[in-house]
Amino acid sequence: MRIPVSALIGLFFTGLFFLTAILAPWIAPYGMAEVVGNVWEPPSDRFWLGTDNIGRDLLTRMIWGGRTTIFIATLATVLSFALGAFLGFMAAVIGGWVDQALSRFVDLVMSIPPLIFALVVLSVMEVTTPVLILVMGLLDSTRVYRLSRAVAADINVMDFVEAARLRGEGRGWIIFHEILPNALSPLVAELGLRFIFAVLFLSTLSFLGLGVQPPASDWGGMVKENKEGIVFGIWAALVPAGAIAALAISVNLVADWVLNRTSDLKGGRGG
C-alpha cells in the first residue's frame, strides 16, 4: 500500500501531537501554573517560546494546553461515536418505529444550533471537564447518528447481510460482524472530521469564556488569555492559534486519505 506524502505528513504530526499530550507531565520544562518569568518575554534559551500573560513558560503551557485540548476532544469524539454509531446501526437494522422515534428525536435536537445549545447549558451549569465532554459528545452524536444510519442502511440491504439473516443470525451479530466492518472506513474518515470539529468547538467555547477553568487551559483558552497581544504580534497569542490549525490540518490530511481510499473501495459514501 502506497501512502501519499500529504497523509504521511498528517500522520507524523498527528502522532507527534498525541505523544506530546500523553507525555506532558514528563516533558514540560516547568510547572503548568508556575509563574517563572516576566510578562510576555520573547523566546530565549530559558523559555524556548517565551512567556505568557502572567509570566508562565509558554512551552509548558502549550504542552499542557495540548493535553487538555486533545484529551477533551478525543473523549468527546469517542463518546459521540460510541453513542451515535450504536444508535444509528440499531435504527438501520431494526427499522420501524425504533428508527422513526430515534430519527425524529435527533431531528429535534439538531434543530437547536449546537453553539447556542452549549452556551445555554454551560452558562447555567458548573463548567467542569466532564460536563464539557458530555455536552460536546452528546451534541456531536446526532451528526454521527445520521451518517451511521445512512451507511448502515446501505449495507443492510446487501446480499451478504440478507444471507446472514437467512442463516438465522441475530441483530447483534449482524451489527458487529457484517455492518461494522463494512462501515468502518467512512466512519473513520468521519472520526477525523468530528475530532477537528471538537477541537475547534472547544476553542470557541474557551474563547467565549466557557472552557476549562483556570489555571488549566486549552489552546483556545490560551489565545484568549493572550489575545491583547495578537495585534502586536506577541508570540503567546500566535503560537496556540497556530497549534490549533496545525493539529486540525494534520488530522484532516489523514482523514482525507482514509476517505479517498474509502471512495475507491466503495465508489461513494451514500447518505
Add this chain to the structure above:
Amino acid sequence: MTKELEYYGKKVARGLMDRRAFMGRAAALGVSAPLAGTILAGAVQAAGPVRGGTLKAGMQGGESTNSLDPATWASDVPISFGRTWGETMVEVGPTGEIEFRIAESVEASPDARTWTFRIREGVEFHNGKTVTPDDVVKTLQRHSDENSKSGALGIVKGIEDMKADGQYVVLTLDSPNADLPYLLADYHLMIQPGGGFEAPDAGIGTGPYRVAENQPGVRHVGTRFENYWDAGNRGFADTVEITVVNDATARLAALQSGQVNMINRVEPKVVNLIKRVPGVTVRNVSGRGHYVFIMHVNTPPFDNNHLRLALKLAINRQEMVDKILQGYGSVGNDFPINASYPLFPDDIPQREYDPEKAAFHYRKSGHSGSILLRTSDVAFPGAVDAAQLYQQHAKAAGIDIEVKREPGDGYWSEVWNKKPFSASYWSGRPVQDQMYSTAYLSTAEWNDTKFFRPDFDKIIIAARAELDPVKRKALYREAALMVRDEGGLILPMFNDFIDATGPKVGGWVPDGNGGMMNDKALIKCWLEA
C-alpha cells in the same frame, strides 16, 4: 527656529505629538526648556476649545440590560452617557474641589447639620421646563426610597428632612456631616424633572446633550441641547456617541483605526506596546480606584477572622502591581483609602506577603479543603490573571484557592455582591466618608463584604460630625484599622485609570476621580479641526 517649534507646539496641542517628544525637538533646536515650555503652553492655549463634529468613545462597561434610570447605574457606559444628558447639584472637580452645577452656592449651619443650597436660576430641562428647587427635592426623595433600589440610597438616607424654600433647597441631616456636598456629587443623583418619579428612565435632564439614540449594550448618541446653561465650558462637539465595545482588543483596534476618538480601560498589559503607536496618546492618572478580592464576612468559611487574615497575608501585592498593572498603580493595604484622600491615615504599617504567618492563621482557622474564588474578565482588567497569581501566592502558604472564571455578562448581577468570595473593583470616591458610606456601613446597599458592624458605623458617623481635622483623622485611622484587620476586603492594588485617545482630541484634563475624566470626557473634550 521658534516658528518650527510653534508648529510642533500645535501638533502637541492636537495630540499628534507627545510632550516629551516636543521637549526633545526643542532641545535639538537649542531652545531652553523653560522657553520651550512657554511656547508649548501658548500653543495649547491658542488652540482652545473647538466646536462641532462628532466625538466618539468606544467603551467597556455596557450591557443590553442597561437602563437610563440613574438609580440603576453601576458601570461606565450608562454613567458616561448619563453625564452627557444629566447633571447633579454639585460635582467634584479634577483636583478634588467642589464645582457648582445645578446648585450655585451652599451654606452650612455651624453644626454641619443644616445645609442650604441655592439653586441656579434659568437652568432648563430638555423638555423645556425650568429646574425648580422642587425638582431637586423630589429627585433626592426618589433616591431615598427603600424601594427605588438606588445605588445612592446609602448616601441620601441620612437626610432627615428636605424642603424647597424659594430658590433654596434646605437639607437637614439626622447627624452632622461635613462632607455633604461631596456626597451629593454622586452620579446617581442626576436632577430629573419632578424627581423622575413618573418616568425614571426618560433620559430628560439638564446636560449639554439630549438623548438622541439609546440602544443599551450597543450604542448611545446625544445631540447638542441648544439651551444648555453652561455652553461656554461644556458640550463642544455637536454630537457625542458611545459605542459599547466590551472586548479589549476590539476597543484598541477601533481607536487605532480611527473609528473612535477615545477608549476607556486600556489593559495595562498593552500600555507599553501602544505607547509606540503613532497618533495614540495614553491617558493614565493615579486615583482612588482599586482592584479587590472581597469576602462576605457573614458567610462561612469567611466568617472566621483567622481565615480572612490568612488570605490577606497570602497575597503578594508587589507582584500584582508589577504583573497585573505593569507598574501603573500602587500596592494596597486592605482598606479602601490611599494617599489621594484627604486625612489619609499614613502611619498604618503596610501588610506584606508572609506565607508563614498566613499558614499560621490558616491552621488556627481550622479550615481545610479548597476555597472557591470567583473571577471574570470584567471584574477588572486582568482579574482572571490576578486570581491565578493569587492562587500561586497562596499555595506557598499551604492554602488551596480554586479559581472559577464566571461569564462576563451577568457578573455584576449574579456574582458580585452575591457570592461569598469574588474579584471586583471600586472606582473610589472623593472623600473617605463617602467611600465608607457606599460600601462599608451596615446600611449601604453595596456593602459587598457584608461588613455589618455597629461599632464601625459609630466611628464613621462620629467622624462625619467631627469638624476638627486632627480628631477626624484619628477616627478614620481607627475605621481603617478595623476594615484592614477584621473586614472582608483584600486590597492588593490601587490602579491607575488608563484611557487612551486618538489624534485630534483636545481638552483632556487628568481627573483622578475616575476613568474617562471621571466619565466627563465626552462633555469636556473637543475635536481639533
Add this chain to the structure above:
Amino acid sequence: MSAIVKLVAQRLALGLLLLLAVSVLIFAGTQILPGDVAQSILGQSATPTALANLREELGLNDPAWLRYLRWLGGVLTGDLGTALSNGQDISEAIGRRLGNTLFLAFWAAAVAVPLAITLGLVAVRYRNRWPDRLISGLTLASISLPEFFIGYVLIFFFGVKLRWFPSVATVYDGMSLWEKLNAIALPVTVLTLVVLAHMMRMTRAAILNVMQSAYIETAELKGLGQFRVIFRHAFPNAIAPIVNVVMINLAYLVVGVVVVEVIFVYPGMGQYLVDHVAKRDVPVVQATGLIFAAVYIGLNLVADIVAIVSNPRLRHPK
C-alpha cells in the same frame, strides 16, 4: 405533479410539527434552569410577601402546561413577552437584532455561495491537478483556523494597518447601505472563509459522484468540452446535495455567528442571547431559542423541498 405537491405539503407539516416539538423542548428546558425568576427580578433583599405577589403576578403558580400554552399563544400572536432584566419588549428588541443578523448572513451568503460553487466546479474541471490541490489546500487551511483568530488577523491587517475597513462593525439606523456594507466587510470576510471550505468540498464531491455515471461518460465520449459536461450534465444532477450543504451553511451563518459578533461588536441575535442567558432572563432565552430553531428548520425544509422537486427519483419514495 400532484404527487410532488402532496410530498411538499407533507414536509411542511412535518416541519411545523418539529417546530412545535422544539417549542416544548425549549420551554421545558428553560423551566429547569436553576434560580427563581421572581427572586432574580427583585434581588436578594426582597421580602417573602413581595416574592409571593410577583409570582402570582407572573403566573408562576400555575401548572407548567398552562404556562406553556399561554406562552405559545403569545408567540403565535407575535407577543414574545417582556425581558425580565430591563423591561424591554422582546419582540421589538429582537426585531432589530434579527434584522442585523439576517443582514450579515445575507451578504456573507451572497459572497460565499457563488464563490464556493465556482471553486467547486473549477476543482472538478482540473481535478487532481494544481488548481484543485491549491483550492483544497487553501480551504483546508481556512477551515482549520479558529474563526476568532481569522477575525483578529483581519482586524490587524485591514482595520489597523491598512485602514481599509472599520474594525468595529456596529450598524445602526440612519446609516446608508454603503456605510453598512463597509462596516460589515470584515465580518463578512471571516464568515465567508469559514463556510466556504465546507460548501466547496461538498460541491466537488457531489459533482464527482455524478461524473462516475454512465451518461456522463456518454457525454464525454460525444466529445463535449469538460466545462460543458460539468455544467450542463453533472451540475444539475448534483443540485440536491449542493443545495443541502448550502442550506446547512446558511443556517450556520444565522445561528453560529456568536463569535464573530463578539469580535466585531456586531449587534446581532447571538450577542443578545448571550447577554440574557447569563441573567436567567427566561423569556428572552425562550424567544431567541425558538427563532434560531425556526430558522434552522425552515432552511432544512427548503433543502428537502428543493431535493424533491429537482430529483425525479425522490418523487416516489418507497
